[in-house]
Amino acid sequence: MGVEMISQWFLRFGVLFAIVGMCLGIYMAASHDHTLAPVHAHINLVGWVTMFLAGLYYTVRPDSDGKLARIHLGLAVIGLLILAPGLTGVMLGYLSWGEPLAGIGSVLTLGAMLLFAYIVFTAPRRVRA
DSSP states (O other): OTTSOHHHHHHHHHHHHHHHHHHHHHHHHHHTOOTTHHHHHHIIIIIIIIHHHHHHHHHHOGGGOSHHHHHHHHHHHHHHHHHHHHHHHHHTTOHHHHHHHHHHHHHHHHHHHHHHHHHHHTSOOOOOO
16 A cells, blocks of 8 residues: 555545445436435445545544554455445346345445454544643
């Protein structure tokens, strides 16, 4: 990831997922087909909201930027990149591959959030002057 802080990567991915979620929402509105509304919701909430908030957390707490934060980013991005197509498959009736992908993506996404919870709850406390 280079010398850039992990917060920047979370913020960038959050914005990218927001754009994807918005495009999907516009497509659904234009086509009057809202079959993929759950996919739209997951991309916006897991991708945009969760990743952007994690980016803000790591901006405020740069002391939390380390190996665990990098694993958190990897799990979060890979999880959503597997979850969204899997959920799309489920919503379109392609259960043979949709359900396994949705399941794997969900577990990776949950793992990312559990790791983030660990990072947040074990962050060193700052001493106020």
